[in-house]
Amino acid sequence: MISVAMAYYNGGEYIREQVESILPQLGPEDELIISVDAAEDGSLDLLKEMNREDDRIRLVRGPGKGVVRNFDHAISRCAGDFIFLTDQDDVWVGGKVEKVMACFEDSEVKVVLHNAVITDEHGAETGETMFALRKSRPGILKNLVKNCYVGCCMAFRAELLSLIRPIPKEMYMHDYWIGTAAELSGKVALIEEPLLLYRRHSSNVTDLHHGSLSFMVKKRVDMVRCLRLLKERMK
Numbered sequence: 001m002i003s004v005a006m007a008y009y010n011g012g013e014y015i016r017e018q019v020e021s022i023l024p025q026l027g028p029e030d031e032l033i034i035s036v037d038a039a040e041d042g043s044l045d046l047l048k049e050m051n052r053e054d055d056r057i058r059l060v061r062g063p064g065k066g067v068v069r070n071f072d073h074a075i076s077r078c079a080g081d082f083i084f085l086t087d088q089d090d091v092w093v094g095g096k097v098e099k100v101m102a103c104f105e106d107s108e109v110k111v112v113l114h115n116a117v118i119t120d121e122h123g124a125e126t127g128e129t130m131f132a133l134r135k136s137r138p139g140i141l142k143n144l145v146k147n148c149y150v151g152c153c154m155a156f157r158a159e160l161l162s163l164i165r166p167i168p169k170e171m172y173m174h175d176y177w178i179g180t181a182a183e184l185s186g187k188v189a190l191i192e193e194p195l196l197l198y199r200r201h202s203s204n205v206t207d208l209h210h211g212s213l214s215f216m217v218k219k220r221v222d223m224v225r226c227l228r229l230l231k232e233r234m235k
Helices: 015-025 044-053 067-076 096-103 130-134 140-145 158-164 174-185 213-233
Strands: 002-009 031-038 057-061 082-086 109-119 125-129 154-157 187-199
Touching: 002 067, 015 031, 015 044, 015 096, 031 044, 031 067, 044 057, 067 082, 067 174, 082 096, 082 174, 096 109, 096 187, 109 130, 109 158, 109 174, 125 130, 130 187, 140 174, 140 213, 154 158, 154 174, 158 174, 174 187, 174 213
Parallel strands: 002 031, 002 082, 031 057, 109 187
Antiparallel strands: 082 154, 109 125, 109 154
């Protein structure tokens, strides 16, 4: 069984296009968990309508404590053996689920990370890809220096849940935490083919560029602390 975990926050503008790219790739027993932190843009009726149209969509009330806590909450409600992370405003490329699941045929693979084409807010391709921008490859030191684990491009085995949850409050983003847990406990598989249209617009929570120097230093100090916590959890 596959679960898809989405952290939702006022995403009415793009949510139907995203959901319609996900559901055709899921089986009848699979599920899309949407943890709703806010729908103040008038999108709650739309979410309920999509839920009535397809009962694989499961709406849950989010904790209202930011994107990391919301993803942690969505993940906690997943019942699947494999969990795909998704944002509310991108578009899945056809065949994504099939190609990701093929990587999990290797029992040592704990996380699959795939490439994405970056688009503008209207879906027009910019000519950039996520792997090229982030120089994506596995490696704990490499990803400590420049993180390439982007949640919307990731899927992981549910067996990681006992290791990754709860996500510590010091962890600035959930994706690095999950990717590092996978590296410590098994293997990470990379798919060079772009399987996502990654939409960039003014409301994006994450940014493709660096923050201030002080923020970058603090972030990496917190990442080192979390790396130690992961190792303690594995004992």
